[in-house]
Structures are given as structure tokens and as C-alpha cells.
Amino acid sequence: MSLISVGTMAFDAIETPFGKTDRIIGGSATYVAYAASNFVKPVQQVSIVGNDFPQEEMDELSSRGVELDGVEIVKDKKSFFWSGKYHLDMNTRDTLVTDLNVLADFDPVIPVSYQGAEFLMLGNLDPKVQLSVIKQMKQRPRLIVMDTMNFWMEIALPKLEEVLKEVDVLMVNDSEARQLSGQFSLVKAAKVIMGMGPKYLIIKKGEHGALLFHENNVFFAPALPLEDVFDPTGAGDTFAGGFIGHLARTKDISFENMKTAIIVGSAMASFCVEKFGPTRLKEITKADIDERIQQFVNLVNFDFSLTSE
């Protein structure tokens, strides 16, 4: 039950109210891989890196069942680099530097060995790249999940709309959902966006949790209330990795199971924010994950029988 994950593998420099790191591994596909590989193997990675991406990181990913045949290494260029600074509320951040480097040339070729994958996670990338990946799949995956961002809505909306017609699940944050739909109400926004193609829509609200929409149904998963959110970088991608990882493991793409997948994604994201970059994701065990999911159960479970007279 393989899963293809397409996205960036990169370096980040991050400043939060709690500290600063000048250079740490990042990238959407990195976070997806660290999260999803807890649930499904192989995770078939599609990305591009420069000559500066550490071999130890590649080895670490390999040891977790992440296949790297689809990761292009460009010998004379550097990896994608992003630098940002978070505000006190951790919900907003300023981008300080974006050095595309190798990402400017990213035109992924899906390895023959990846063909037949049943799950496809398209990280936030140029919609032209996302579409190219979909077109390369000889057999359409059972489930295609995509992430995107406001930037593509602004500069590549027609192409983005084309991709939206091809995917099953779209993941965006609340402000992106509003921008894409032109609706302020998230319930109305969801209807508009599902009319654009995706049968399922996940709206991420950061510390305020996530909503899953499908037809007239809606499900809500809270974020775990934490003493400190140390670094939110990668939380959305980690959420995505947990979500699609759970679906791939259970081979069940029903709405009911997507609810559970969102809880799994939220649990994984709650680890991600505890330390800089993917540091915490490398430490956690299956037992840690199970315990964290139980915390989510305790967080939202209540005795419904008491509400009836």
C-alpha cells in the first residue's frame, strides 16, 4: 500500500519567541515523510535537493522506509532555503528569505518503480508541477491529496483550478479557503471549493484545530492545547503526513475513516511543534503516538447519554 509524497526537501532558518535556528532540515516532503512513515512503508519520495543536503538525513529517511529514487540531486546548486520569524501568537509569521535554488528547476519524473501507488500526497508546489505528477501516473491513485497556498491563487489561479479538478482532498488554511472561495464563512467557502473539484476539503486553523468537509457533512478536530508551541514550522505538512499515512495504512478512504485520519494528523502535528523543525518527529515512538491519540480522545469525548431526559 504505497504512498507517493511530492514536495520540497530544504533548509529552514527559524526564529520564534523561544529561540532561533540558522539552518535546520525542512521542506514539506520531509515532514510528510517523517509523519507518514510511522504508518505506512514505503513512502515514495519525490523531491529535489542541492549538493548541500546531508547524506545522514537521506540515510535517516531511508532507515524509516522512505524511498529516495524520486529525489533528484543537483550537483552544482544549493537546496531550497526558507527563513521566517514567528510572532508571539505563533499564528502569524514573516518570511525573511526565500531562496528557490534547485526548486526553480523542479520538474519531477516519477520513477517507474513508483507506478501503481494507491495514495498520492501533493505538497504545496507550483500547480503546474502538481499537474505534471498526476499526468505521469499510469494508473490514477485511489486517493490524491493536495496542499496549496495563497501565492498560487495569486499568480497561477487558472492552473490551480485545473489541478483542483483532478484531486480528491484539498488542504488549505482558513485564510486560503476564504481567498480561494471569496466567502468569509468557512461553511460557505467549503461549498464553493468542493464545487471546484475536491470531494473533501480540510481547512486547517492552526491552534484552533481543523475542519473536514464532505458533501453536507462536517467534522472538527481540535489542536491539542499545549503549554508551549515552540515552533509551528512543518506542522501543516506533518498533519498531512499523519492524515494520508493513516488512510494508506488502513486502506479505507471513507469519510468516517478520514475523521480518524484527521485526529492522527493532529496528533502528529502536536509533536512537530514541540521542538525546532522535525527534531521531535525523529524522537517519538509508536507508544508516544498511541498515547497522544488517546489524549485527543479524552479531549473531545463526552457522555452523550446525559443530554437526554
Added chain:
Amino acid sequence: MSLISVGTMAFDAIETPFGKTDRIIGGSATYVAYAASNFVKPVQQVSIVGNDFPQEEMDELSSRGVELDGVEIVKDKKSFFWSGKYHLDMNTRDTLVTDLNVLADFDPVIPVSYQGAEFLMLGNLDPKVQLSVIKQMKQRPRLIVMDTMNFWMEIALPKLEEVLKEVDVLMVNDSEARQLSGQFSLVKAAKVIMGMGPKYLIIKKGEHGALLFHENNVFFAPALPLEDVFDPTGAGDTFAGGFIGHLARTKDISFENMKTAIIVGSAMASFCVEKFGPTRLKEITKADIDERIQQFVNLVNFDFSLTSE
């Protein structure tokens, strides 16, 4: 199993992006009574109004099992009046007018017939008034719930701290919890505030739901995602009325039952915001409430068994 509700009965003028009303019934105790009377009778009201408060409103409340012996009518003054305007996101509002009128003299006397009440809801009022009510109770109620606001933290903190030592449950919004505790993290804020007296703390986050803290436990209830929030006025008080109404009906003040009570409160608040003022609360039936609570169950329930291998 009677419940005393202390608070304002007033007029509001409200402007939202959806419309405007120049004069509608409002006040914290009004909303608490309309919500709680669905679950428990009598609701023993303690408030103060002027010569302008409509008899039909009093009759309507009476017909719902709200006792008005504790509502003082001041013949030569007007009722409390508040006017506010909501911004597009409905999470923020500007107060345009606050005419205290009768509220300036509010020094409630608990009627003898109210003595022995097991539940006490202290609406947002001068902490000096809240403390006076507690002191007047010959037998301490089983559960005292209080609301307050940033205004009292700024001008009457020592008195507020005195009241906090006497109550079981404090309800505040997220910014008030941060202000009262001096902590940005709500988890840390909760620890500080519970150290000030209340064994239970409810932090209301508006459209982002509510958190219940007790010792090391936390429970989260979402707000129902609505197509439109028409008017948020009174939603917090309606939440409080549903919360304490459910507890009074079930006579169970355990943490487990408080979780359910928070869902009931959230369901009642979700009705409140659908129309101006308490309009919607006057229309709904037991069947409507049951159906709405079921929507909350659907909103958060997921199959935990799927998360284990």
C-alpha cells in the same frame, strides 16, 4: 433543584454586517434565563430594571418558569443600555454606548424564597455585587459559576480576586484568561487561574470553541460551524445558561458531566447567534435542542478503534 441567576436585564442596540437593531431585549441574566429554563425550573432571577422594561418580556420569562421575585423595578429610572457594533469577523466589536442607568445602584437582595438554591450563576457584574450575593446565601450552593470581564481586572482586581476564592467555576474568554493570569499559553493561564480559587476554568474562544480545565484535565468543545453568525450578542451568557442548566437538571457536578454541560452550552449558543438578541432562543423547542446536540456529537465523534494496528 433550583438555580439562581444574577445579572443584567437590559436593552441593547446592535449593529452587525448583516443588519441593525436599535432596541432589543438583552442583558446577561436574560440570556442565562432563556437558555437554562429549557433544562431546569425554576430559574430564580436576580436583577434590576427601570420603568421601561416591557411587561410582556417579564410575562414571557415567567411562562418559562423564571421567578422574578429578585428583580427590582426602579420606577424613576431607565434600564441598563448597551450599544455595540461588530466587525466582519464577528470576533471583535466596538462598544458605542454604555448607559448604566439602574445598574449604577444595583445592590441585590436575595429573596428569602430563593434561599437553599443549589446552583448559583453569577453573571458579569461588579465583583463587589457578586461577593455580596455569595455572602447572602445562608447555605452555600453546591456549585457557584461566575463570569467576569477585563474591565473588572483593570479597576477592581483585589475584589475580583476575593470573589475568585469563593467560586467553583470561572468562565472567561481567551484574552481575559491571558490578562488575568499574565500568561500567553492558555494551558499555563489555566494553571495560574485555578491557583486563584476556581477548581474549574472555562475559556471561551467564540467561533473557535471552548476549553474546560480541571486539575490536569482538559476538555475541548468546538463551536458549530455555521453558514452565518448573524449576531454574537449574548452567546457567552447563553452558553453559561445551557451549561449550568444542564448541571442543575442532572444534579451531577462531576468533571465528566461538565463536559456534556459544555456541549449543551455550545448548542444553546449556536442558536443564539442565528438571530438578533434572544429572538432565536424564544423560538426553539426541545426537539430543536436535541437535534442540535446530535450535530455536535457528529461534529466531533470519530472511531478510535481504527487508530490501533
